[in-house]
Amino acid sequence: MTHAPVLLREALEALSIEPGALIVDATFGGGGYTRAMLEAGARVIAFDRDPDAIARGAALEAQFPDRLTLIAARFGEIGAFVNEQLTGVVFDLGVSSFQLDQAERGFSFQADAALDMRMEKQGLSAADAVNRLSEPALAELIYRYGEDDDSRRIARAIVQARAAKPITRTLAFAKIVEDAVGGRKGARTHPATKTFQALRMLVNDELGEIARGLSAAEAKLKPGGRLVVVSFHSLEDRMVKLFLTERADARGRGSRHAPDVAPERAPSFRLDRRRATAPSDEEVAANPRARSASLRWAVRTDAPAWGDLEPPGLAPKAEAEWRKLD
Ligand SMILES: C[S@@+](CC[C@H](N)C(=O)[O-])C[C@H]1O[C@@H](n2cnc3c(N)ncnc32)[C@H](O)[C@@H]1O
Structure with missing residues (x-):
């Protein structure tokens, strides 16, 4: 590798x-x-x-x-x-x-593994986000960080699926997203790509x-x-x-x-x-x-530094709920 x-x-x-x-x-x-x-x-x-x-x-x-x-x-x-x-x-x-290809890191839906995505291997994981954020927070997250127009449908499907049993595996999660948007529809990329990106961005800030x-x-x-x-x-x-x-x-x-x-x-x-x-x-x-x-x-240049850049705060609801989880 x-x-x-x-x-x-x-x-x-x-x-x-x-x-x-x-x-x-x-x-x-x-x-x-x-x-x-x-x-x-x-x-x-x-x-x-x-x-x-x-x-x-x-x-x-x-x-x-x-x-x-x-x-x-x-x-x-x-x-x-x-x-x-x-x-x-x-x-x-x-x-x-290395991170993508090691299935157990949970960044990819190419292989079955725990839904993890933590670069540091500690703290809250993607499974925590998927199972614990509210439906509006998930929709906002997938829309803003994933730039996915199907965000509401995907969030609804996640909440329905987790009511039956917690979502813990990459492949099961990718399938929930795929079914929510009505299958692959001949697209070049997997329908869960953007949702995976959104989760990764949240989990790792x-x-x-x-x-x-x-x-x-x-x-x-x-x-x-x-x-x-x-x-x-x-x-x-x-x-x-x-x-x-x-x-x-x-x-x-x-x-x-x-x-x-x-x-x-x-x-x-x-x-x-x-x-x-x-x-x-x-x-x-x-x-x-x-x-x-x-x-x-x-x-x-030789001018003084302008100082701290504010993060864009693109998904305020999801970020606020995420910070409250322990
Ligand atoms: C695209 S890879 C870098 C590849 C590298 N340039 C090379 O030639 O092999 C990105 C790396 O950045 C690390 N990374 C991402 N965000 C980081 C952060 N906030 N602080 C430190 N490392 C980070 C990831 O863990 C990953 O190993």
Whole structure:
């Protein structure tokens, strides 16, 4: 089993590693990015909230004992672990192939397993969400985080099914969703894909983590340092884009209709390229997981950090109910 790094060449180019570089790899995963950065001469501090990922990194750490530090923690906590100023921070968001392919992690409906989805292997699981959230909270969650128009039907089916017996397995849950939307209808992706995404995002507070991670990167990058983010779906990419365009104050200033207004704060980032970079056709052909990936990067200026980014709070009811579960 392995994880093929996505947009690796493009991420390395954006990081523009020079001698003496100190980079945080916020998402170590299978270590593909970290290895390439070490080979390019950087010192790397790598985070992953999944203890299995950190354990797998031991061999790489032994190979580069002076230049690699592995930390089992969330990237939202970078500030608590890193004292030095950084020349780069890279995020490769989402889950790794290791997590998806290990049935017992419960991220996938390709095999039967407990409905788990906890990257950290502790705390509340996806089964808790499915069995304990109210029907309106489930509908909101699936609509907002899954962007699934069938959210109400799916939520109703979940509540009906769990009244008979608790929903605990990935395949049984995928079948409930599939039946709720009237089968596969020839779609390319499984009808439960979006619901699984929504649950994963809630269980791991993924958008909250992105908000904290981006703010931490802004605080720790030195002037000229690079922030590079690879995201895998539109909610992630939108957050990254908003963060960068706002802090680079690049919201289409200079238009004929909107006269140039001085920004209230000095930009903390410079966007040399506004558009996201997509993987090449060759990469997508070789690695279908790259299909939805998009990379954005920016350069830290010498202006003070703008501070904490508010998470978007897209599913307030579901998030509030979730926080009350113990
Ligand atoms: C797509 S994989 C990274 C793959 C890696 N770039 C490589 O080349 O092998 C994403 C990894 O990020 C980790 N992750 C996701 N959210 C995280 C967070 N908030 N803090 C730390 N690690 C996180 C996941 O556990 C997973 O291992």
